[in-house]
Amino acid sequence: MEIHFEIISLIIFHILMAAAVSKDCKSKAIINSSSYVVLTFFFPVITGIVYACKRKTAKKAEELPENAKALADSSVLFFVLSVAVFIISVIIGQLM
Numbered sequence: 001m002e003i004h005f006e007i008i009s010l011i012i013f014h015i016l017m018a019a020a021v022s023k024d025c026k027s028k029a030i031i032n033s034s035s036y037v038v039l040t041f042f043f044p045v046i047t048g049i050v051y052a053c054k055r056k057t058a059k060k061a062e063e064l065p066e067n068a069k070a071l072a073d074s075s076v077l078f079f080v081l082s083v084a085v086f087i088i089s090v091i092i093g094q095l096m
Helices: 005-028 033-042 044-054 068-095
Strands: none
Touching (some): 005 044, 033 044
């Protein structure tokens, strides 16, 4: 059984994008975060764009969590890692 690098890297990309959206939802205390996370896992690019446009106007809880800054920083880290994994998978896919 042959496992392709591109498939594994794209699955990792999906997971990292969903984690980035999850952390950002937690840092902004967005109430309907689970729908964003699930949709981001299955449709990462489209949902990521929609979430980025809607996140400022989404319903928020009354208070932000104490570690909102740390959650936002980890969200950016997950996003950067997911983009890096996606670019690497495209490059490796073109070379093979």
